[in-house]
Every structure is written in C-alpha cells, then in structure tokens.
Amino acid sequence: MRTYLLRRLLQAVFVLWAAYTVSFGVLYMLPSDPATIMAAGGGDASTVTPEQTAALRHQYGLDRPLAEQYGTRLLHAVHGDLGRSVQSGVPVTRMISQALPTTLQLAAAALLLSVLLGGAVALLASWTRYGPLRQLLLSLPSLGVSAPTFWVGLVLVQLFSFRWHVFPAFGDQGFDALVLPSVTLALPGAALIAQVFAKGLRTALAEPYVQTALAKGAGRGRVLFGHAVRNASAAPLTLVGIMVGNLLAGAVVVETVFARAGIGRETAAAVTAQDIPVVQGVVVLGAVAFVLTTLAVDLLLPLIDPRITTTARRAVPA
Incomplete structure (x- = not known):
C-alpha cells in the first residue's frame, strides 16, 4: 500500500x-x-x-x-505566487480565491447531480425487466453526451425561466439561482457515468457467481445492490475523478450563459484580454483539482477492489 x-x-x-x-x-x-x-x-x-x-x-x-x-x-x-493580472495588477491567487467559492458551489452541485442522475439511470436500466423502458434508459446517455452544454443551458432558461417562471435566468444569489446552472453542467457527466456504470453492471450481472446466487433464490434487487454495484463501481469512480477538470472547463460556458460570477467568467475575460498570468493560474487550478480528486479516487479504489494494490505491487520491479 x-x-x-x-x-x-x-x-x-x-x-x-x-x-x-x-x-x-x-x-x-x-x-x-x-x-x-x-x-x-x-x-x-x-x-x-x-x-x-x-x-x-x-x-x-x-x-x-x-x-x-x-x-x-x-x-x-x-511558493504560492502565481503573479499578477496584466489588466488589473491584482495578484492572481487573490482573484482566484475570490472567484473560487461560487464556482466550487456550482461544481459540487453539478458533480452530485451527475452521480445521482447517472447512477439512477444505470441502476434502473439494469434492474427493470421491461425491454422498452430499458432501451429508453440506455439511449438517454448518448443524448446527454451529444447535446452541447450552451444549448442545454439556453433551452432550460427558455423553458423554466421565461416561459414557466420557476427559476431565475441569471445571477448567483440563493439556491434557486443554482438549479439551472448545476443541471446544465451535470447532464454531460451524468450521461458518461450512466454509460460506464450500466456497462459495468451488465458485465457484473453476467458473472457466474451472480447466476449462482439467482439460482439459489436470491432476489434480483439483492443481487444487484449487494454484489453487482460494488464490483461495477470502480470504473465510474475513476470517471468521477476525471470529470472534475471537465466541470471546471464547463463552468466557463455555464457561468457565461447564466451570468454567474466565478472562475469561468474570470477565465473568459482573461482569455479575451490575453491576460497570461490569470489564464495560467486557472490552468494550474484545474490541474490541482484534477490531481486532488484523482488522488482521493486512487485511495478509495483499493477499498472497493483490493486487487488494485496487488496489481500495483506486482508492477514494481523487485
């Protein structure tokens, strides 16, 4: 270890x-x-x-x-000094620290929604025995991956803000203002998780031990949640670690569409003005977020599948 x-x-x-x-x-x-x-x-x-x-x-x-x-x-x-903004002269670390909380709130909500939506679609598709419903659920991830983020955001604003007046179209104050941006940012990740998790569940449910458990009278729900979910969780968990960088990149589009303050809008402004220190600071921030998340995932994976550490030890030359 x-x-x-x-x-x-x-x-x-x-x-x-x-x-x-x-x-x-x-x-x-x-x-x-x-x-x-x-x-x-x-x-x-x-x-x-x-x-x-x-x-x-x-x-x-x-x-x-x-x-x-x-x-x-x-x-x-x-030593934590990323330079100063070319435009404003403000230290880049201060600009990032001031804009980061809003973006973290959006990214955390989107990540949670991605896991919940993607996991729910994959579990329901694996659990149901109704063929048309299964095919419909398995087709949703492809639709979610192919839909552009900015288009999804504009459609949600048009429906839930301008037509039905359920959620505000712009701003970053309060829970209501977080719903549409987090859903917009979560859908591509949820689609990927659903695809990977559903495939892993299908593979796990086809294993001999599952068929043996079913033959002995174990219920489908017990086999699915008691055995298949754990064995199929390694790949989606790894995908979650990779998604963090994508969420930060997607925040640029989402925060622009919904006029939210945060890292995304700071990045868009810095790219437009060619503010090199700020852009590089955001790149480093994305790398740090990716590294920390993947490191946390690497620590969790051996708990789900102890064979990972065994494989790692065998890969190290004696």
Missing part, C-alpha cells in the same frame, strides 16, 4: 509540473505583448509609448531570457 501511495503522489507532482510547463510554453508563444496590454490598461494600445512598454517589461522581468522567466515563475508558483 505504501508503494502504491508513493507512486500516486509522484504522478500527482509530475502532472502539476507538466500542466504549469505546457501552459507556460503555449501562453508565452502568443503574439500579444503583456507589457503593452498592461500599459494600455484595457484601452487603445496605440497610445502607449515604447518607453512605457520597456519600463513595464523590465519591471515584470519580461525582458529576461525565456528560460530565466520560466525558472523564476516556477519557483514563485511553488
């Missing part, structure tokens, strides 16, 4: 370093000049003099060699 945990921790550190390095390389290859954007203050860049640009470039170390900039920024990032 110790070797298994050590390998996962080393992988987590590598993922964080790779995310920071790749984002640094991609963002700094953009044709824009952060010093010019900063000097313009969001206004017309043609009014900025070369002297102003040179002074800001020297002040923020942008005139140093790229390798030196990378090493300095990486060292600062390790």
